[in-house]
Amino acid sequence: MVSSLKAQVQTKVEFDFTGEKKRIGILGGTFNPPHLGHLLIAEQVANVLDLDMVMFMPNAMPPHIDPKVALDPRHRASMVQAAIAGNSRFALELLEVQRGGKSYTFNTMLQLKLEHPNYEYYFIIGADEVNYLTKWYRIDDLLKLVHFVGVNRPGQVVRTNYPVNFVTVTDIGISSTDIRQRLQRGQSIRYLVPDMVAAYIFENGLYLK
Numbered sequence: 397m398v399s400s401l402k403a404q405v406q407t408k409v410e411f412d413f414t415g416e417k418k419r420i421g422i423l424g425g426t427f428n429p430p431h432l433g434h435l436l437i438a439e440q441v442a443n444v445l446d447l448d449m450v451m452f453m454p455n456a457m458p459p460h461i462d463p464k465v466a467l468d469p470r471h472r473a474s475m476v477q478a479a480i481a482g483n484s485r486f487a488l489e490l491l492e493v494q495r496g497g498k499s500y501t502f503n504t505m506l507q508l509k510l511e512h513p514n515y516e517y518y519f520i521i522g523a524d525e526v527n528y529l530t531k532w533y534r535i536d537d538l539l540k541l542v543h544f545v546g547v548n549r550p551g552q553v554v555r556t557n558y559p560v561n562f563v564t565v566t567d568i569g570i571s572s573t574d575i576r577q578r579l580q581r582g583q584s585i586r587y588l589v590p591d592m593v594a595a596y597i598f599e600n601g602l603y604l605k
């Protein structure tokens with residue numbers, strides 16, 4: 397599968413010849429802004445699945461979201477960097493931000509899989525996104541590149557025929573939408589996001605209108 401798709405990769409690929417095997421979680425997101433729900437699901441999935449790392453991967457342009465709603469990717473990436481600071485198992489993956497344009501996960505994972513053929517990738521998604529997989533770009537091909545890991549999200553009942561491995565995490569009803577709305581109303585976001593993310597938001601005057 398991977399070799400037959402090599403020709404489709406437009407971007408520069410750096411191959412990994414070490415042959416090292418790793419179990420890598422990917423938490424892709426718009427992170428507009430990142431919040432404690434993201435950190436919690438990454439931590440708990442990493443523990444249950446014994447992952448070596450979880451890469452937090454902000455998208456450039458979310459494929460199916462109004463791009464006007466999402467902040468500049470550089471701000472979102474900076475906030476992710478602030479959010480994951482201090483956790484040695486978490487890292488920032490900038491591939492989509494650097495590539496720019498619409499961030500289709502198939503294109504991204506194809507490139508990562510070519511670079512690291514010995515890594516097993518576990519793509520973590522919340523229950524809302526599990527229900528949406530039918531709409532993802534080249535979903536059947538993507539399923540050959542990654543294992544999907546679904547997690548529960550309050551208010552979301554999962555219905556899917558796709559092969560998703562479910563990990564039960566502590567229910568946490570935080571969303572970026574709610575945080576943006578609180579900021580617009582002048583309400584506190586303390587304890588919803590890490591302090592460093594709140595500081596970044598206030599220093600840069602984000603989400604005020």
Ligand SMILES: Nc1ncnc2c1ncn2[C@@H]1O[C@H](COP(=O)(O)OP(=O)(O)OP(=O)(O)O)[C@@H](O)[C@H]1O
Pocket residue numbers: 424425426427428433434437520521522523524525547548549550568569570571572573574
């Ligand atoms: N509280 C949560 N519980 C479980 N999964 C979550 C939670 N928050 C986000 N996720 C999952 O994390 C991934 C990235 O989420 P995203 O950055 O879009 O945040 P969001 O809170 O869903 O944002 P928005 O409210 O703007 O849609 C998605 O797969 C999403 O389902």
Ligand SMILES: O=C(O)c1ccc[n+]([C@@H]2O[C@H](COP(=O)([O-])O)[C@@H](O)[C@H]2O)c1
Pocket residue numbers: 423424425426427453455458459460461499500501502525531532533
């Ligand atoms: O590739 C697709 O078609 C696709 C469609 C919807 C979402 N995604 C990815 O799923 C992740 C979570 O998306 P979101 O919109 O909930 O932030 C993020 O990495 C998106 O780029 C990918």
